[in-house]
Amino acid sequence: MSQLPMAGAPANVNLVGLAKNDYRGNPTTLCAGCGHNSISNQIIAAMYELNVLPENVLKFSGIGCSSKSPTYFMNRSFGFNSLHGRMPSIATGGLFGDHTLKGIAVSGDGDTASIGMGQFKHIMRRNVNMVYIVENNGVYGLTKGQFSATAEHGLHLKKQGTNAFMPIDICMEAVISNATFIARSFAGNAKQVKELIKAAYAHQGLAVLDIISPCVTFNNNEDSHYSYPWGKEHEAPLHDITYIPPRNEILLEEELKEGEVREVTLHDGSVIVLKNLEKSHDPTNRFEALRVLEEGQRNNWLATGLIYISTDKPTLSDTYNLVDTPLNRLQEADLRPAPEMIDKINDLMF
Amino acid sequence: MDKVINDFSIIVGTKNGSGSSTANNTILRAIFKMGIPVSGKNLFPSNIQGLPTWYTIRANKDGFLARREEQEIVIAMNPDSFARDLASVAPGGAFYYADDIKQPITRADIAVYPMPVKQIVRADQSIPNDFRDLVGNMVYVGVLAHMINIEVDKIEAALNFHFKGKQKPITMNMNMVRAGVEWAQANLEKKDAFVLEPMKKTDGLIMADGNTAAAIGSIFGGAQFVSWYPITPASSLAEAVNDYMPMLRKREDGKLTYAVVQAEDELAAIGMAVGAGWSGLRAMTSTSGPGLSLMTEFAGLAYYAEVPIVVWDVQRIGPSTGLPTRTSQADLTFVYNIGHGDSQAIILLPGNVNECFELGWKAFDIAERLQTPVFVLSDLDMGMNQWMSEPFAYPDKPMDRGKVLWEKDLEELKGNWGRYLDKDGDGIPYRTVPGNKHPASSYFTRGTGHDEYARYTEDSSVFLHNMERLKTKFESAKQYLPRPVTYMTEGAKIGIIAYGSTEAAINEARVQLERDHDMPTSYLRVRAVPFTAEVDEFVRAHDQIGVVEMNRDGQLHQLLSLAYPEAATKLRSVAYGDGMPASARWVREGLLATIARTVKADPAVEEMQPTVSLGAAEEDAVTEGAK
Numbered sequence: 001m002s003q004l005p006m007a008g009a010p011a012n013v014n015l016v017g018l019a020k021n022d023y024r025g026n027p028t029t030l031c032a033g034c035g036h037n038s039i040s041n042q043i044i045a046a047m048y049e050l051n052v053l054p055e056n057v058l059k060f061s062g063i064g065c066s067s068k069s070p071t072y073f074m075n076r077s078f079g080f081n082s083l084h085g086r087m088p089s090i091a092t093g094g095l096f097g098d099h100t101l102k103g104i105a106v107s108g109d110g111d112t113a114s115i116g117m118g119q120f121k122h123i124m125r126r127n128v129n130m131v132y133i134v135e136n137n138g139v140y141g142l143t144k145g146q147f148s149a150t151a152e153h154g155l156h157l158k159k160q161g162t163n164a165f166m167p168i169d170i171c172m173e174a175v176i177s178n179a180t181f182i183a184r185s186f187a188g189n190a191k192q193v194k195e196l197i198k199a200a201y202a203h204q205g206l207a208v209l210d211i212i213s214p215c216v217t218f219n220n221n222e223d224s225h226y227s228y229p230w231g232k233e234h235e236a237p238l239h240d241i242t243y244i245p246p247r248n249e250i251l252l253e254e255e256l257k258e259g260e261v262r263e264v265t266l267h268d269g270s271v272i273v274l275k276n277l278e279k280s281h282d283p284t285n286r287f288e289a290l291r292v293l294e295e296g297q298r299n300n301w302l303a304t305g306l307i308y309i310s311t312d313k314p315t316l317s318d319t320y321n322l323v324d325t326p327l328n329r330l331q332e333a334d335l336r337p338a339p340e341m342i343d344k345i346n347d348l349m350f
Numbered sequence: 351m352d353k354v355i356n357d358f359s360i361i362v363g364t365k366n367g368s369g370s371s372t373a374n375n376t377i378l379r380a381i382f383k384m385g386i387p388v389s390g391k392n393l394f395p396s397n398i399q400g401l402p403t404w405y406t407i408r409a410n411k412d413g414f415l416a417r418r419e420e421q422e423i424v425i426a427m428n429p430d431s432f433a434r435d436l437a438s439v440a441p442g443g444a445f446y447y448a449d450d451i452k453q454p455i456t457r458a459d460i461a462v463y464p465m466p467v468k469q470i471v472r473a474d475q476s477i478p479n480d481f482r483d484l485v486g487n488m489v490y491v492g493v494l495a496h497m498i499n500i501e502v503d504k505i506e507a508a509l510n511f512h513f514k515g516k517q518k519p520i521t522m523n524m525n526m527v528r529a530g531v532e533w534a535q536a537n538l539e540k541k542d543a544f545v546l547e548p549m550k551k552t553d554g555l556i557m558a559d560g561n562t563a564a565a566i567g568s569i570f571g572g573a574q575f576v577s578w579y580p581i582t583p584a585s586s587l588a589e590a591v592n593d594y595m596p597m598l599r600k601r602e603d604g605k606l607t608y609a610v611v612q613a614e615d616e617l618a619a620i621g622m623a624v625g626a627g628w629s630g631l632r633a634m635t636s637t638s639g640p641g642l643s644l645m646t647e648f649a650g651l652a653y654y655a656e657v658p659i660v661v662w663d664v665q666r667i668g669p670s671t672g673l674p675t676r677t678s679q680a681d682l683t684f685v686y687n688i689g690h691g692d693s694q695a696i697i698l699l700p701g702n703v704n705e706c707f708e709l710g711w712k713a714f715d716i717a718e719r720l721q722t723p724v725f726v727l728s729d730l731d732m733g734m735n736q737w738m739s740e741p742f743a744y745p746d747k748p749m750d751r752g753k754v755l756w757e758k759d760l761e762e763l764k765g766n767w768g769r770y771l772d773k774d775g776d777g778i779p780y781r782t783v784p785g786n787k788h789p790a791s792s793y794f795t796r797g798t799g800h801d802e803y804a805r806y807t808e809d810s811s812v813f814l815h816n817m818e819r820l821k822t823k824f825e826s827a828k829q830y831l832p833r834p835v836t837y838m839t840e841g842a843k844i845g846i847i848a849y850g851s852t853e854a855a856i857n858e859a860r861v862q863l864e865r866d867h868d869m870p871t872s873y874l875r876v877r878a879v880p881f882t883a884e885v886d887e888f889v890r891a892h893d894q895i896g897v898v899e900m901n902r903d904g905q906l907h908q909l910l911s912l913a914y915p916e917a918a919t920k921l922r923s924v925a926y927g928d929g930m931p932a933s934a935r936w937v938r939e940g941l942l943a944t945i946a947r948t949v950k951a952d953p954a955v956e957e958m959q960p961t962v963s964l965g966a967a968e969e970d971a972v973t974e975g976a977k
Contacts, residue, residue, distance in 0.1 A: 055787045058629075059794075071794055071806065078784040080628060081796040082621070083647055089613070089621025090628070096575055096609050097629020098785030119621070122614040323605040326785050327574050328630030332749045334607050335572030335632070337598040339744050345566055345598070346741040349556035350379050350511050 015051040023048045025072040030065055035187030035213030035228075036106075036135045040072040042190055043104065043133075046197040047074065050245060058094055058103050062087035062116060065142050066108035066135035066213070077104075085116030088123035091130055092316070098326035099317035102201065103130030109150040110140050113168045117149075124179040127205040129315040131197065134170050134208070135187075137215040138226040145218035152225050157218070170210040171307055172293045175286060181207035182289065182308040186231045187214065192304065198243035199306065202270045205315050212302060231302065238281045238292065238305035246270040265311065283309050354543045356386050356411035358422040360494075363435040364487070365428045367399030372512060372523070373487035374405035378736060379508035380500050381409050382557055385549040389415035389854070391735045391931055396582070396674040402431040409546060415738070416855035417931040422544050423498070425490050427467075429453065444497070444542040446490060461541035465493050470529050477522060485526045492530020497538060499546045502531065556741050560706040560732035564662055565590030566742065567710020568634060569598045572749055575626035575633040577611040577619045579641060582674050583730035584664040587636040588612075616641035620648040620661065627652070627659040628795060630754065630783030632714045636662035638730075639681055640671065642688075649723050650689025651797045653820075656770070656779065658717035658752070661725045664733040667929040676929025677730035679850055680901035683908055685725045686879060692817060694824050697879040698726045698832065699849040703739040705877070706732065709832065711745050716830050718752035720823060721781060729900070731931040732851040753780040757788045765790030769804040770816060777822030824880060831878035834885055842870040844945055845892030847885070847921075849876040849906060851931065852898055858934035859941065867942060871896075876906065881913050889917045896941045901927040 013019050023044045028037050047057070054076035061067035063084035070079045082090040091103050112120045112134045123132065138151040147155070147163045150170065155163045174182040181203040183196045193211060200207035214220050214228045222229045246269040265271050282288050289308035296303040323330070360377070364370035371392070378390035388409045395401040408415055426435040426447040433453065439445050441459045449464035467489045471482045495502060505527055506520070513519045565587050568576075578588035592610050599607050613619035619635045626633035637645065642663050652659055663685060667678035688695050698713055700706045709726055717724040753774075755767060765788065770779050779802075782791045793804040800816070801807045837860075848856055856873060863869040874888040889895060889910070895917075897907040904923030911918040924940035926932075 053787075055785075055789070055791065058784050076789055076792055078782075078792045079794040080625070081794065081798065082624075083651055083797065086617060086621045086648070089618040090625040092611070092618075093575060093577065093622030093625025093627075093631075093633065094629045094784065096622075096626050097631050097783060101785055118614060119618055122618065320609045321604070321606050322609070323601070323603070323607055327607065327609075328783050328785055330574070330607055332572065335574065335599075336745065336749065337570055341598055342570070342742060342744040345594075346556050349558040349562075349739075349741075350382070350508070350736075 014048055016053055018048070020044065020048045022076060023054060023074050025075050028072045030068065031217050033216040035137065036066055036069050037072070038187050038190060039133065039135055039193060039211055039213060040069050042194040042197055043073045046194050046201065050198055050201060052201070056101055058101050060087050060091040060094065060103055060105040062107050062111035064108040064111045066106050067111055069106050069135070085111055085114070086119060087111065088116065088119035092123060092126060092128050095128060095130065096317070097328040099322050100326060103128065105130055106133045106135060109134060109136045109138060109148040109170070113149040113170060121173070121177050124174060124177040124206050124208065126316045127180055127313055129205060129317060131200040131207045131209065134210050135213040136170060136210055136226065137213050137219055138224065139215050139219035141215050141218055155224055156221070169293060169297065170208070172290065174208040175289045175293065175308055179208045180205040180310045180313050183208070183306045184210045184212070184302065184304045186212045186235050186302065186304055188228055188231055189235065189304065192237065192241060195241045195243045196306065199241070202243065202245070203309070205313055225302065234301045235304050236296065236301040238303055238307065241305055244271045283307060351543050353545050355545055355547050356409050356549065358409060358544045359418045359420065360407040360423040360425070361421040361438065362405045362425040363428050363431045364403055365430070366394055366397055366401050366403040368487065369484040370405065370427065370487045373491050374407070375512060375736065376491055376505055376508040377494065377500065378407050379511065379557065380504040381407070381546065382552050382738065383504040383507055384501055384546060385552050386411065386546060387413040387415060387551050387738060389737060391417055391731065394675050402428050411549060413551065414854070414858040414934065416858055417933045419933055419935055425494065426451065427487070427490065442543065444544060446493060463493070463497070463538055465490060466533070470533055471526065474525055474529060481522065485523055488523045488526035489530040492527040493534040495527065496531045496534035497540060498544055501548070502527065552738060554741070555738050557736050557738055558703050559734055559736055560700070560703045560728050561587040561664065561734060562590045563703045563706035563742065564710045564726070564728065566594055567707035569594055570745055571711030571714040572632050573634055573714065574608045574631040575623065577613045577622035577635050579613050579616045579619045579637065581638045581641045583666055583734045584636045584638045584662065586734060587662055587664060616644040617648070620645040620659070623659045624648050624652050624657050627657045632718070634660035634662065636664065638664050638666045639668045642681060642685070646688055649695065650691065650693050652723045653689055653693045653695070654797055655795050656721040658721050659723050660713040660717050661723055663725055663727050665727060665729040667927060673929045675730070677851070677931055678901060678927055678929065679729060679899050680905065680927055681727060682905040685727065686909060696720060696722060696724045696827055696831070698724060699877050700726065700728055700732070701835065701850055701853045701875050701877065703732065703737045704742065707742040712832065715750040719750050719830050720778060720827050721752060727850065729851050753778060755780050755782050757786060760788040760790055768802040769793040770800060771802040772819050776826040777819045778826060828880055828882050831882055833882055834877050835875040836884065836888060837873040839870045839872050842872045843893040844869060844871045845888060845895040846871050846873040846898055846941070847876060847888070847895055847906065847910065848898040852900060852937070855932035855934045855937045856898060859937035862934060862938050863941065869947065879909060886914060889914050894920050894922060894945050896922050896924045896945055898924045898937055898940065900932055901925050
């Protein structure tokens with residue numbers, strides 16, 4: 001659905017002339033079967049299909065298994081694997097360097113919901129132009145299996161015993177923090193993950209993607225929300241989602257022939273098409289977003305899909321009214337005040 | 351009675367939040383405008399309203415402007431500190447007080463001037479009730495002006511500056527000043543000796559605080575990204591960036607070439623700065639001790655990942671929250687060792703307001719040249735108080751953006767480069783920044799082990815090699831750092847090493863030591879760590895060196911001892927930290943107590959001279975011994 005064929009172009013390259021291999025990273029060093037790897041693969045596929053120049057993407061991460069994954073995709077993009085829980089601040093500052101670039105950040109549930117909760121909240125508040133993926137498995141993998149803050153109440157793990165505390169719901173935190181794009185998916189649902197990544201990338205502002213990504217080594221009990229078996233059985237998609245890039249708008253009518261369809265137009269003119277399943281969820285309604293999440297908690301299911309979107313909020317760089325030239329390409333003449341200004345300044349002192 | 355002209359100190363005791371700062375700054379600025387060297391220091395509590403607060407002003411014809419422990423003129427406006435204020439007047443001094451304070455006057459050795467402040471304010475019907483207490487402070491300005499000869503037109507100039515020319519508050523305040531003058535003229539008889547006379551010693555000078563100077567200096571350095579979190583005494587630095595950027599970086603299209611972000615905490619403040627520095631911006635943050643503690647992890651990352659940032663630490667006295675409104679130089683060893691593992695820091699040490707400006711712009715050149723965090727250590731006294739200063743001088747060299755490769759550079763190199771490759775042998779690698787469209791431009795930045803091409807590795811020899819290169823880089827750093835300032839006295843065997851805002855006290859103490867104690871000294875003011883060769887030479891050239899600083903443990907003394915272990919025994923620590931700005935007395939007494947002084951005959955005997963503790967009796971004994 002996503003590409004227009006280009007006359008004369010080889011079949012295996014996209015509109016910017018790149019092959020899928022140009023979007024790959026180093027071989028993964030995560031465990032075989034880790035949900036994070038499938039997310040990396042969907043990032044690669046989504047960026048390839050969206051014809052994104054890798055040089056226009058900045059990758060960010062904190063610390064943890066999830067945060068290692070930016071090395072497993074898009075080697076041609078700049079990346080910054082920073083400190084535990086502090087990725088949002090690095091990304092906030094980093095994206096000021098060139099406001100034409102877009103961030104793709106990967107974090108985990110420990111990195112975001114425990115040590116990094118404060119920065120997570122504030123990057124949403126600032127609406128930084130970035131895709132913020134939380135690879136959520138309810139467990140600390142790299143330190144070998146401690147509970148994270150998103151682990152569900154009553155979860156039993158062999159070495160840790162039973163979790164006595166209520167989990168933090170990443171999407172609910174995002175809704176109440178006024179994030180402008182909030183979605184949840186399940187790493188095992190490759191198509192939905194990819195479509196949500198595309199939509200998140202097209203969104204102007206901060207897009208939170210809470211992707212349940214089972215830890216095959218430390219948290220894959222059948223009764224855990226963060227296991228493949230549980231996820232497959234309890235996933236309740238809000239919509240069947242399809243992302244349509246702006247240039248493909250014409251294809252819309254052809255592709256979607258049946259069912260109740262809701263279109264959400266993104267800032268750049270592209271469209272997300274939501275095909276409603278049993279629930280008629282309106283993702284532009286914050287109150288509805290909270291209700292859907294609360295309903296999922298009460299009924300022990302995972303609401304997946306686009307939970308909330310708002311397309312009319314300025315991004316952080318819009319708010320700052322920056323010059324058109326990327327800040328990091330400004331020259332001395334733009335940055336150092338003229339010599340005559342020194343006298344003016346001295347006059348302003350007493 | 352002989353007059354004492356242009357050589358005395360004034361202290362005003364008020365309640366904080368009572369609006370006295372306008373009045374006190376007005377006195378300070380008016381004296382400055384009269385051409386008399388003057389300094390003002392706000393000794394304030396960590397509180398918004400109701401606690402005692404003091405403001406000291408020192409006028410000195412010879413230009414000695416450090417804090418003094420004695421004050422000849424005391425103005426008491428606060429009943430809560432009245433008894434203490436009264437007791438603090440130097441014998442023969444003058445005591446002005448608001449006469450609604452009904453407390454016993456227990457001194458007969460001073461001149462006492464009650465002032466009917468409330469009556470004078472009430473007599474002016476034009477003043478709204480809400481403003482009475484506020485403008486009441488201008489009554490003591492007027493009374494004092496008459497009694498010590500502050501020129502009223504200079505007061506008006508000061509108020510005009512303070513209120514940025516807004517006529518209404520200027521008039522209201524000036525009316526009170528004039529009422530104070532008139533009342534004093536009609537009712538007070540001068541019974542003390544202290545007066546001012548105009549001089550010409552402040553011509554061409556400006557008056558500014560160090561935080562403002564640092565902010566403006568940073569703007570002239572091309573600052574592009576400033577992230578910060580409010581903390582006393584650093585807040586006014588970032589706020590001044592916000593104040594002056596619109597004027598200094600104005601563009602016709604109204605768009606901004608910079609961003610100032612108030613972060614959610616100091617972790618985020620430095621994190622954003624590191625992100626911006628990494629992406630090629632001139633990035634800075636400003637904070638004080640507790641904030642710096644939070645910034646430590648990022649400082650280590652920036653050191654190891656080699657990201658240029660500038661961090662201003664406006665020091666206050668700790669540990670912990672400590673005395674948040676009192677000055678200090680106690681962060682030096684902390685910053686020197688900042689970060690876990692083997693990490694290092696470049697430290698710049700401005701010694702006055704003018705150098706806050708100068709190092710403000712130079713810090714960016716140094717950070718970008720070296721691709722490492724640069725810490726600039728100021729302090730509360732320098733940062734927040736008004737100081738006379740030489741005017742700021744326009745940067746005398748173009749910006750140094752360091753080793754940055756753009757698209758055309760990479761084309762020339764055919765994309766062949768390594769982020770951490772020591773191509774030039776100076777330990778300083780090349781870097782690219784985001785947005786570079788060359789397909790070989792990107793690299794992956796990390797705090798984990800990395801090789802010359804920024805690839806992850808846990809290889810021991812690669813790690814070792816990289817750490818050795820970083821060490822080389824810090825050796826190369828010395829050529830880019832500001833040189834120390836030295837004041838050599840011919841034949842002096844005793845040296846003083848210090849840094850920062852103690853300079854005023856040291857200058858005065860040196861004159862006293864030579865004049866009254868036959869102890870000529872040379873003086874070196876350090877302006878950067880790691881130390882440059884000049885410091886080594888100075889240490890070698892002197893028999894004993896007093897290391898003067900405002901902290902308990904002698905932190906500069908420690909660093910010098912580490913740098914010059916063979917000279918450690920001749921380095922004497924003169925360290926003192928009570929939160930107050932340095933005075934000439936403690937510098938003088940500290941040096942007299944610590945520097946062993948005998949007639950130099952047998953070096954072995956000199957070695958055995960016991961260290962003498964600080965105190966007046968010992969001071970005399972030491973002095974006697976020296977004669």
